[in-house]
Amino acid sequence: MGGNALKAESVRLPAARYREVEHEAVAILQRNFPQRRIEAIIAYADKADFGDLDILIEAGDDYDAAQFSTALQATEIVLNGDVTSIGLAVAEGVFQLDLIRTESGSFDFASRYFGYNDFGNLIGRIAHKFGAKFGHLGLLYPLRAPDDKGHLIAELCITTDFSEALKLLGYDALLYENMRVNGQFRNLQDIFRYVVSSPYVNREIYLLDNRNHKARIRDAKRTTYNAFLLWLDEQKEITLPAYPWAEAGTAARDAQKENFLETTFMLFPDFRLAYVQALQKYARKKRLKQQFNGELAAEITGLSGKRLGELMAQVRHSFADEASFENFFLEADSDAVKARFLKEAAVLTSS
Structure with missing residues (x-):
């Protein structure tokens, strides 16, 4: 993902040509693998050109990236975990196509998370402030040991329903779906305006200086993320929310996270059960180790x-x-x- 995984330089394609390549590639894969869900990642409507094409492919026990690459007559294959980057021969040269292995249960979530450039990453900043993780697998909760916050016990799923996740983070989920279906995310500004529509937004949580080292290095390289930071600085016509994340002391921040957790328990009883069971399992393991x-x-x-x-x-x-x-x-x-x-x-x- 990003258009620079291949040894061969990937060409950029204008939007109209990209749509042709996208349609043809998806059609080939769907024709050869009709038992799988296969879907191209959606882009905002007015995007002028593209450096690569991202396609989600439903996972399975017989998932074999080489088969998909062969069907597309790949000129080059680069394996990187769940992402297989291939060179696709087009009239203009070689175009990078990324095949993204996606579990069935989180396919719809991943489709939305990866869509619209850094949309999912920007939404994820709010989830992070609440102690959760908003990613392609769903809205997750990294559960840490009560006696050792550096020890991750488990990463529990709160929900794989994208709309429910958005609502939990303060967003209008119906508005998102309507804009998605009707092609109303036309440009980056449309995306940015939706991102800041949650009452939990505060521009400070996006600033690179307020990110950890790993996130700062990663997002500093993202064109869309930097465009968002610039857009935040330029806003005059709208009043941005300023949820008091930074002003809150340690006790207040802990209370914010606790309130979020209690809300998720009420809305998602399966998550609550998994949370309790994970803590019990940890307590048993710790007791056993002591004895x-x-x-x-x-x-x-x-x-x-x-x-x-x-x-x-x-x-x-x-x-x-x-x-x-x-x-x-x-x-x-x-x-x-x-x-x-x-x-x-x-x-x-x-x-």
């Missing part, structure tokens, strides 16, 4: 090195199954744990 570890076993038995490793395996294998092993160490008190280690150490010594 069953090499340092504790060495302290109790005096064993070390290879013999200590053998003891740990002996203890684990002395239970009928993994569930029995975990339940014992989760429920046992310190005396019971000590007795178990000593018992299995004696068995190990006598064998």
Whole structure:
């Protein structure tokens, strides 16, 4: 994505020619792979020219990027995770086409997230302030350990419904869909005006100086992102929202995130259940590690090195199954744990 993944220089195509290439490429793929959803990423209506073509392809167990590349008679193939960039021979030269592997459950979300240049990235700044993640897989929640914020327990899905995600972030989802269907995102200004329509917008959250190093380096290279920053500075005719993100102290910011979380719990009960279960799983894992570890076993038995490793395996294998092993160490008190280690150490010594 971006038009610079190939060794061969990708030509830029004027809009009319791009539409021809887009239509032909999608038609070839749909004809050869009718069992998959295949869709080109939408662009704003007045975009003058294009440096590449992005096509979503529904994933599956038999997903094979080489098959799609062959169908399109690729002149070059570059694999990069879920994105396969190929060289497409056109009359003007070589044109970059990116095939984006997309899971079925998030296909509609990805189609909208990737559309309209940096639209999804700009919307995502608000989600980030709430502690969430707005991306091609949906609106996600990175759950961190209560006792160690640097440890990511799980990345939980809040919703893969794009409209619901927009509403949660303060946007008019119906307006977005109407503009999308009717081609009313005609230029970057239309996109920018929609982005700042949420009451949670504050120009400060977009400034590169207020981003972390990784995001700052990435977005500084994005033409549309920089155009948005310039557009923010030029606004005179509209009053931009100024949600008090920066002014809030740590306690207030935590309260903002907590309120957001409580709202998502009410609207998305499946997310709440997944959240609770993930915390319970983490607590179990932490308790198990406290009760069953090499340092504790060495302290109790005096064993070390290879013999200590053998003891740990002996203890684990002395239970009928993994569930029995975990339940014992989760429920046992310190005396019971000590007795178990000593018992299995004696068995190990006598064998």
